[in-house]
Amino acid sequence: GAVVSQHPSWVICKSGTSVKIECRSLDFQATTMFWYRQFPKQSLMLMATSNEGSKATYEQGVEKDKFLINHASLTLSTLTVTSAHPEDSSFYICSARDRPTVSYEQYFGPGTRLTVT
Amino acid sequence: QQQVKQSPQSLIVQKGGIPIINCAYENTAFDYFPWYQQFPGKGPALLIAIRPDVSEKKEGRFTISFNKSAKQFSLHIMDSQPGDSATYFCAASRNTGFQKLVFGTGTRLLVSP
Numbered sequence: 638g639a640v641v642s643q644h645p646s647w648v649i650c651k652s653g654t655s656v657k658i659e660c661r662s663l664d665f666q667a668t669t670m671f672w673y674r675q676f677p678k679q680s681l682m683l684m685a686t687s688n689e690g691s692k693a694t695y696e697q698g699v700e701k702d703k704f705l706i707n708h709a710s711l712t713l714s715t716l717t718v719t720s721a722h723p724e725d726s727s728f729y730i731c732s733a734r735d736r737p738t739v740s741y742e743q744y745f746g747p748g749t750r751l752t753v754t
Numbered sequence: 755q756q757q758v759k760q761s762p763q764s765l766i767v768q769k770g771g772i773p774i775i776n777c778a779y780e781n782t783a784f785d786y787f788p789w790y791q792q793f794p795g796k797g798p799a800l801l802i803a804i805r806p807d808v809s810e811k812k813e814g815r816f817t818i819s820f821n822k823s824a825k826q827f828s829l830h831i832m833d834s835q836p837g838d839s840a841t842y843f844c845a846a847s848r849n850t851g852f853q854k855l856v857f858g859t860g861t862r863l864l865v866s867p
Contacts, residue, residue, distance in 0.1 A: 643797075671854065680843060680857045681798070730797045741786070743855060745797035 640664055641733050643746035650721055651754055658716045658749045660731030666711040667733035671743065672704075675728040687714055721753045756781060758846050760858030767834055768866050775829045775861045777844035782825070784846040788855070789818065789829045792841045801829075801842075834865045 640663040650656050660670060669688050673681040685701075687693040687708035695701045703725075705717040714733075718725055728750055732743040759778045767773045777787075788803035804811045804818040804827065811818045815832040831838055844858040 641797075678860075678862075680859050683854055686854060728795075732797075742788075742800060742803070745790075745799065748795070748797045750795070 639735070639742075639744045641667075641731065641744045641746040643729075643731060643749050645749060646747060647750040647752075649752045649754060652722055653720055655717055655719045656721055656751060658718075658729055658731075658751075660714045660716070660733065660746055662712045662733040662735075662744075665733075665735045667714070668711065668736050669734045670708055670714040671732045671734075672706060672714075672716050673730045673732065675730060675748075677728075681730065684716075718751065721751070723753045726751055726753045756856055758844060758856050758858045760844050760861060762861060763859070764862040764864075766864045766866060769835060771834050771865070773831050773834055773838075773863055773865070775842055775844070775863075776826065777828065777846075777858050778824075778826045779846050779856075780825065781846070781848075781856075783848045784856075785849070786847040787818070787820065787827050788845050788847075789816070790843045790845065792843065792860075798843060831863075834863075836865050836867050839863055839865050 642661045644659045672684045675681050684699045685693045685695045687706050689708050689711050693706035708714040728748050730748040732745045734743050761776050765773050789801045790798035791801050792798040802813045802816045804820050806822050817830040820827045842861045845855040847853050847855045
């Protein structure tokens, strides 16, 4: 159980275009989802936390207008990178947490490799 | 105070050896300490986690040792195998994991055959 999927697993886009990444909890209801960014050989950097039906809370230094997060249902959160530029190329990983009465553990998705040309 | 310091940055052991990865924290409000394993191109996977009310926890070949007074915790991998070669991250969180995770910088482990 506790499976989190991401789609697509990799994407290449041209500079200036927008890209949407989906994160789904397959067998549990994710009241909270997290979006991370990871550069090669570096640690995970939390970008934002989203609760179902609420606006996302962004970490300091993360542009909310550039990285749009929508947590519209208990099983789906999306990250849209708007007007992507080469410096946005990175590995994006989501994680999801079940209801507080069930578990506090975070389950991570397989990640999405974004390359902006 | 939100940082978690992890060492070493990289580690090479022979098959059957016991690699030890160490982490230290400053924030005494942290009360949940998980370890994650990440293979190249994949998302992290939870290995084992501990809370400060115990000093040691074992799950299979993985053991966490926790020293509350020193604000340190470590991961031991018993009888390490080449398949254990991966990057390992420690993390810490407040409110028994309900708050966001603060990750260490990661340790790249290579287990030679």
